[in-house]
Amino acid sequence: MAAAALALAGCSDGESPSSVVSRAESAARSVGGEATAAASSLASEASEAIASATAEAGQKLDDIKGGVDAKGSITLGSPDTDSGGRTTVQVTAENTTDSAKSFTVQVNFTDQNGKLLDVAVLTVSDVPADGSGKATARSNRTLSGEVKAEVARAVRY
Template sequence: MAWNRRDAVRAAAVTLALTGLAGLTGCSDDSSPSSVASKAASAVASIGAQATGAIASATAEAGRKLDDVKNGVDAKDAVRLGTPATDSAGRSTVEVTADNTDGSAKSFAVQVEFKDEGGNLLDTVVVTVSDVPSHKSATATARSNRELSGGVKTTVGTALRY
């Protein structure tokens, strides 16, 4: 998992807080400061593994959705993303605009990647912009699978016109 700076600060704060609490409570051998710190580090690692699993699952699902597109052509240059925002449920969103330059109505499958400020992948989704009329544009909204913290940037991973 790629942690951002905020995640690292939180992990350090939890570890220090638990270590400090253990020291103040006059611990037995089972709850020594080093034992508590070790348990806190294990908990943080477990959370990291869960997040890594969530990203892997989202990436696999995005791949399956793109694989379902039949006779798709690369349309990455025909797609643009708006400014990322956070919805009322705390999930990251971004408006996806697809420009159809073809002579007939087409749909677009767009993989949107949500990344942290360092460029590390946080989540990925596929959104469909359906039945875009010939020589017109249409929009859809991509929404992350879960809440994302920190500054979130978005990029187009893959875009297919079909």
């Protein structure tokens, strides 16, 4: 697990799932059956993109050999926006063992209602014994509105 940060993508044209859903909702408010069908299609694409990213993140964590659940050893800072417009959050991994360990962490970015907007997976490598290590999770695209971050899963190995 030498990657310092591994990100998962969902929408092919750089749009966030939330922007696809917003377009779908706008189209649904338009008059006519074609707009409603288009809105349903866009909403379905967004849901599929998020489901795919979540499944891929889960698979990456499941593939770690000899890892143990470390969700309780991870803390997140407050979400911020970087110069590229992406949402970032500082991830701190606490290693309470007597040897250096690495942590792979899945961070879910959600809206204020808990709706999943994006998923990022990152590795905090070589955290010293009885020490901590830091890394930054970054969304794969620009997210709009109030964005929250939560640790979905973490594995120490």
